[in-house]
Amino acid sequence: MGSQVMHLSSPRRRNPVSRWLAADTLQGIQRQRALLGYLFLAPTIIGLLLFIVGPMLGSLALSFYKWNVFRPPEFIGFANFERLFADPRVFTGFKNTFILVVMTVTILEVVAFLLALLVNRLASRTLSTFFRTAYFLPVLLSGASVAVTLGYMFHKDFGVINYYLGFLGIEKIPWLNSSDWVLIAVSLTTVWRNLGFTFIIYLGGISSLPTEVLEAAEVDGAQGWRKITKIVLPLLSPTILFATVTDIIKMLQFFDEPFIMTRGGPGDASRTAVMLLYESGFGNLEFGYGSAIALVLFIVILAVTAFQFVMSRRWVFYR
Amino acid sequence: MATLNQTTAVGRVQASSSYRMDWFRHNLGRWVSMTFLVVMAILTLMPFIWVVSTSLRTPAQSFTLPPKWIPTDMDFSNYSQVFERIPFWNQIANSFIVTLSVVAGQLITASLAGYAFARLRFRGRNVLFWIVLATMMIPGQATIIPLFIMVSRFFQINDTLYALIVPSLATAFGTFLLRQYFMSIPDDFEEAALVEGANQWQIFRQIYLPLASPGLAILAVLTFNAKWNDYFTPLIFMNTKERFPITLGIVDLQGYMATGSISVVLAGIVLSTLPVIVIYIFGQRYLVEGLMMGGVKG
Incomplete structure (x- = not known):
């Protein structure tokens, strides 16, 4: 406080900049904080503009060009998109992606919800910790390790899975070599790696439900299935929406597992949208065409996000 | 559940006649849910155990079925091979x-x-x-x-x-x-x-x-x-x-x-x-x- 008085009485001794930023006036503090704000933001804003916003706009621009590394870029209007919508491989790729999304996300949401419901009811702390750890562990692994490991386990002749299914009288299933089975194998692999993530989200949602409401419902005679469908599910709808949309967006960007397990095969049976993008962009070095595929994928993801936004306003029950 | 039921009029009527049924249902539900939890835990943990135990099998044994869940070979040569x-x-x-x-x-x-x-x-x-x-x-x-x-x-x-x-x-x-x-x-x-x-x-x-x-x-x-x-x-x-x-x-x-x-x-x-x-x-x-x-x- 004493120093403030001294400063105010001797303004001559400071240069204009430090006077402008003088810490001991309210305006000075505000100016300091504003300047500090811009300084603090600079690394993040520059980084995001340079490495996300810039490339995003670049992707948009590139999709109107024909460009590989050898020849200079050539503007071709909507030709990439016309080619894309007529390309049967692109159609297959997006179809496979949608099948994988529907299959994987359905299994994930149902199983994770049931597990969370049951684990939440466990009285024993030890048991509950054990199950939570067990279900969560695969989340730690990389898609690469999981793909390699489960690729071995799904092997038709040497795989552990067919070996045990044999005890149930099931004949050897060509998991990764048949176009009928490959999407199921890839989907199960992804379910295995991501179940813990979805489970943890549901467990968090369920354990924060208001106990008074649940008890009141029980007193009123709501039990078992009725209690779940009429009370728990509506109360949990924000969590369900969040988990489902997060999982859908994650699965739309699906790449590691099918790429490592099958390279998209047999034929194109397990080729995904991102794999197409990767192959046209970095396999065939068609940067324009690859960008057009990336853009379509981005629009699909944006549509899912918009859907989440709309749904969360209209349908979800927020307390 | 049974005790909660008895606090309501409907519950009191039902409780006497179907008490055994309730008890059975209650416990059956518990066993079904426990089985589900355990089976899912086995399915999530199985690949981990398989990876560790197979990484310790001798190269000649690595493909052989049935898989060994408990590593007995303890062959660490695979690790040095990496x-x-x-x-x-x-x-x-x-x-x-x-x-x-x-x-x-x-x-x-x-x-x-x-x-x-x-x-x-x-x-x-x-x-x-x-x-x-x-x-x-x-x-x-x-x-x-x-x-x-x-x-x-x-x-x-x-x-x-x-x-x-x-x-x-x-x-x-x-x-x-x-x-x-x-x-x-x-x-x-x-x-x-x-x-x-x-x-x-x-x-x-x-x-x-x-x-x-x-x-x-x-x-x-x-x-x-x-x-x-x-x-x-x-x-x-x-x-x-x-x-x-x-x-x-x-x-x-x-x-x-x-x-x-x-x-x-x-x-x-x-x-x-x-x-x-x-x-x-x-x-x-x-x-x-x-x-x-x-x-x-x-």
């Missing part, structure tokens, strides 16, 4: 360098930006914040082709570790996360500090940053997990084996061992997973909490 087949030390070091640099970089940039958005007032703050939020919706794959052109043509850092580090130093998710943390800290601290004569940097560094440490921990473990396990980005940027991170190394090892022993590949997987397991043991709480907050991007 080091002979791929430049394992290089690759694990690369993974550490990349992951730790990105974690450190994101902690710095995101704590600065999160603090600015939460606690400093300046013109354009809301517009800038909306830009940051919007970038969270852009998936990494949508930008990868122009990013590759930029990294390889303009910066010419492809096939170096910088290509994996520099584009990931700024984070929209981390900024958003830490902004929430800084916003939850009361203003009183700042007023008290100003009275004590602290400057704006000291207020950030010595008061607010330490108070936001749970948020920093969440960001650190999430980023570590995501970056350590990243396969897509290095697949595009890296060509030289010595500069691969370990995720690429494992897949490379699998291709290399296509006709050989899978035990060696599995030994490599065990080794490459150890760091994330250690992170999980120490940072379990933050990892779980962070994932629940919606941290899916690395």
